Every structure is written in C-alpha cells, then in structure tokens.
Amino acid sequence: MTSNQDLKYKLDDQIGFILRRANQRHTGIFSDLMPDELTPTRFAALVRLLECGTLSQNQLGRLTAMDVATIKGVVDRLRERGLVESIRDRNDARRQSISLTERGRMAVLAAIPRATEVTEKTVSGLSETERDTLMALLAKIT
Amino acid sequence: MTSNQDLKYKLDDQIGFILRRANQRHTGIFSDLMPDELTPTRFAALVRLLECGTLSQNQLGRLTAMDVATIKGVVDRLRERGLVESIRDRNDARRQSISLTERGRMAVLAAIPRATEVTEKTVSGLSETERDTLMALLAKIT
DNA sequence: TCCAATTTATTAGCATGCAAATGATATGGC
DNA sequence: GCCATATCATTTGCATGCTAATAAATTGGA
Numbered sequence: 341m342t343s344n345q346d347l348k349y350k351l352d353d354q355i356g357f358i359l360r361r362a363n364q365r366h367t368g369i370f371s372d373l374m375p376d377e378l379t380p381t382r383f384a385a386l387v388r389l390l391e392c393g394t395l396s397q398n399q400l401g402r403l404t405a406m407d408v409a410t411i412k413g414v415v416d417r418l419r420e421r422g423l424v425e426s427i428r429d430r431n432d433a434r435r436q437s438i439s440l441t442e443r444g445r446m447a448v449l450a451a452i453p454r455a456t457e458v459t460e461k462t463v464s465g466l467s468e469t470e471r472d473t474l475m476a477l478l479a480k481i482t
Numbered sequence: 483m484t485s486n487q488d489l490k491y492k493l494d495d496q497i498g499f500i501l502r503r504a505n506q507r508h509t510g511i512f513s514d515l516m517p518d519e520l521t522p523t524r525f526a527a528l529v530r531l532l533e534c535g536t537l538s539q540n541q542l543g544r545l546t547a548m549d550v551a552t553i554k555g556v557v558d559r560l561r562e563r564g565l566v567e568s569i570r571d572r573n574d575a576r577r578q579s580i581s582l583t584e585r586g587r588m589a590v591l592a593a594i595p596r597a598t599e600v601t602e603k604t605v606s607g608l609s610e611t612e613r614d615t616l617m618a619l620l621a622k623i624t
Numbered sequence: 625t626c627c628a629a630t631t632t633a634t635t636a637g638c639a640t641g642c643a644a645a646t647g648a649t650a651t652g653g654c
Numbered sequence: 655g656c657c658a659t660a661t662c663a664t665t666t667g668c669a670t671g672c673t674a675a676t677a678a679a680t681t682g683g684a
Contacts (some may be wrong), residue, residue, distance in 0.1 A: 349594045351529045351546075355604050356508045356522055358617065361547045361624040363505050364671085366498045371672090380498055381640065387493045398662055404493075405503045407642050412664065414640080434649045434662040452491045462497050465622045474619040475500065480607045481616075482503040506641085513642090523670065540632055552671055554634065559669080576632040576679045631680070641670080650661070 355481075366462045373454050373461070377421060378447070381406060381414050383455060386423060386440065386448035394439040396429065423447055497623075508604045515596050515603070519563060520589070523548060523556050525597060528565060528582065528590035536581040538571065565589055 351357050370380050378386075384404045389395060395403065401411030415438055418424040423444030429435035440448070463471045493499050512522050520528075526546045531537060537545065543553030557580055560566040565586030571577035582590070605613045 347533055349529065349598060351526055351533070353617070354597070354601050355613075355617070355620075356505075356512060356600065357526060357547070358620045358624060359501065359505045359508055360522070362620050363498075363501045364547060365624055366501055367671085370498060379639065380502070384493055384499060387491065391489055391493070396662075405499070405506060406640090408663070409643085409665080410639095410641050417639080429662095432650070432662080436663070455496070456491060458498065459496050463623060466619060470619055470622070471497075473615060474623070475495070475497070477608060477612055477616040477619070478497075478500045478504050480612070481605055482500065482507050509641085521669065538632075548670090549672055550633070551635080551673085555670070574632085574680070578633075626684085628683090629681085632678085633676100634678100635676080636674090638673090639671080642668090644666085646663100646665075648661100648663085651659080653658090654656085 366458070369461050370455075370458050373458050374451060375447075375454075378451055381410070382418055382423075383448070383451060385411070385414050385418060386444060387452075387455075389424065389438065389440045390445065390448050394437050397426065397436045397438055400438055418444070508600070511603050512597075512600050515600050516593060517589075517596075520593055523552070524560055524565075525590070525593060527553070527556055527560060528586055529594075529597075531566065531580065531582045532587065532590050536579050539568065539578045539580055542580055560586070 367380055370383075374383065381404065385400060385406075388400060388403045392403070397411055397415055398408065400406075400415070401408055404411065404414075406414065415424060415426060415436075419426060422441055424438055425441050426436045426438045429437050463474070466474060509522055512525075516525065523546065527542060527548075530542060530545045534545070539553055539557055540550065542548075542557070543550055546553065546556075548556065557566060557568060557578075561568060564583055566580055567583050568578045568580045571579045605616070608616065
C-alpha cells in the first residue's frame with residue numbers, strides 16, 4: 341500500500357490535532373508543578389467555588405466546562421479528600437449544594453501561586469502581545 | 483464562607499482552561515460531522531498510516547501524540563473494526579507493524595472531506611489571517 | 625560472549641469526558 | 655388538581671489519557 345505524502349489533508353495542520361497537543365503539554369506542566377491530589381479539573385472546580393461560594397453541582401459543572409457525569413465524579417473525589425462538602429438544597433430537593441471546606445479553601449489558596457506558574461510556563465515561549473492574541477483567538481473558537 | 487470576586491487569579495484567563503474548552507468544542511463538532519466509529523484519536527491514527535504507510539505501534543503513537551498505553555487501546559479498537567492490521571515485525575520481535583486494511587484505507591479517505599469540514603467549522607469565526615496566527619501561536623506552545 | 629541499558633509492548637489502575645437512560649423533583653399551563 | 659415538560663442528579667458503558675510496573679527483545683560496550 342503506497343504512502344501518500346502528497347495527500348492534501350495534513351494532520352499537523354488541523355486545529356483539533358494541535359489543540360490536543362497543546363492541551364497535553366499544559367496538563368504535563370500542571371502535573372509537574374501542582375500537588376498530586378489536584379488535577380486540572382479538580383483545581384478548576386475548587387477555584388470556581390472560591391470565586392462564587394456555594395454552587396449547585398449542575399452549576400459548578402457548567403462553570404467548569406464539565407458534563408453532568410464528569411462533575412459528579414470530580415465532586416465525589418473532592419469530597420472523598422475532604423476538600424468540598426455537598427448538602428441537599430433545602431429549597432429544591434433535586435439539587436446538591438457544593439461548597440469548599442476550610443481544608444479545601446486552604447488547599448486552593450495555597451495552590452494558586454503554583455497554578456499561576458503553570459500558566460506562565462505554558463505560554464513562556466510567547467511575547468505578552470502574542471499571549472493576549474492567543475487568548476483572544478482561542479476565546480473566539482470556544 | 484465569603485466569595486472572592488476580587489480574587490486575582492481568574493480561571494477564565496488561564497490558558498489551560500480555555501484550551502480545554504476549545505478542545506471540547508472541537509471534539510463536539512467532530513462527533514457531529516464524522517462517522518460514529520471514528521473518534522478524533524482513531525482518525526488521527528488512520529491518517530498517519532495513510533500518510534506514512536506501515537508504522538510500528540510505538541511510532542504511530544509518537545506521530546499521533548498518544549502515550550504507549552493509549553495507542554495500544556486505539557490500535558486494538560481499530561483492529562477490532564477491521565480498519566488496521568498488526569503483524570509482528572520480522573526484523574525486530576519487539577515491534578508490531580501496523581498498517582491500514584483496504585477497508586481502513588477507504589474509510590479514512592471517505593472521512594477526510596468531513597474532517598476538513600470539522601476544521602473549517604471549528605475556526606469559522608476567524609479570518610484567514612487569524613487562523614494562521616492561531617495555528618502559529620499554538621504551535622509555539624506545544 | 626556477557627550483561628547493563630534501552631526499546632517496544634502489555635497490563636493495571638486512576639482520572640476524565642461524554643452519550644444515553646433513568647429516577648426524583650419542580651414548574652407552568654390547562 | 656392534574657399532567658406534560660423541564661431540571662437536577664445518578665448510573666452505565668465506552669473512549670481516551672497517563673503513570674508505573676512488568677516482560678521480552680535489542681543494542682552496544684567491556
């Protein structure tokens with residue numbers, strides 16, 4: 341079966357492929373610099389709770405770009421680690437209200453400087469202008 | 483526990499968070515337009531095999547940004563679907579040589595126009611110049 | 625020729641990521 | 655008051671994604 345070097349479709353030129361690679365590099369830097377118990381998605385959930393206070397699980401998922409099944413698992417693991425607590429909402433029995441525990445609050449506050457380093461390192465090959473441009477263009481395709 | 487709207491660290495401004503969202507939008511478009519049996523990673527593997535001809539599993543993983551355990555699973559599923567075949571390399575018994583079957587070749591050739599649409603749709607909100615800029619900047623952070 | 629180091633692949637385990645189905649609860653129109 | 659529709663959460667199942675451990679095979683230097 342002959343190879344197709346003259347194929348017009350180039351994987352390396354596809355936005356999806358390069359997004360995946362950029363994402364992988366970022367998560368690699370994240371796991372290098374952040375505490376082992378904090379994955380990108382867990383950290384995002386904690387930051388949102390820090391920003392917003394108590395949220396329903398559904399709302400927390402929406403604010404962290406996570407599917408309902410995914411946020412369920414993330415909240416379970418954060419609760420197992422004592423970083424959040426969930427209580428059934430008193431006004432709406434369908435809802436779980438999620439909030440940071442004191443330990444969770446301290447953990448996320450302690451991790452934020454490191455997370456800032458993660459971001460810095462991820463974009464370290466770019467100038468300030470390039471960083472702003474990249475963020476703006478990525479925002480346009482989300 | 484008071485909220486922290488004045489927190490300096492903004493999740494929405496972190497490259498990792500926005501990369502994840504961009505990636506999710508892309509994979510959503512991908513699953514909308516591509517045949518059900520082709521996921522982004524399977525498709526990438528097939529395209530590489532089309533481009534390069536026979537590859538070792540390890541090499542295929544490297545060329546598709548997949549970990550050795552991940553590419554093992556992807557190749558298994560492609561083989562289960564009759565899209566690739568793997569044969570132990572005759573010169574190096576550690577290696578599996580992976581190649582497209584005729585069915586795999588036809589499937590990937592048929593899917594490429596759709597994949598082109600996926601890319602087009604993902605970046606449809608950008609001008610031509612912006613697309614080039616985005617690709618260049620992403621390439622700089624991989 | 626021997627063996628340490630390296631390479632390739634497999635396996636196990638944990639963590640997302642998402643579609644689809646399901647159940648409980650809330651909402652709003654008739 | 656009833657009921658269709660919507661919302662929130664859970665569950666199941668499949669697909670990555672990766673680390674770490676393991677085994678088999680290759681390589682290259684002593």
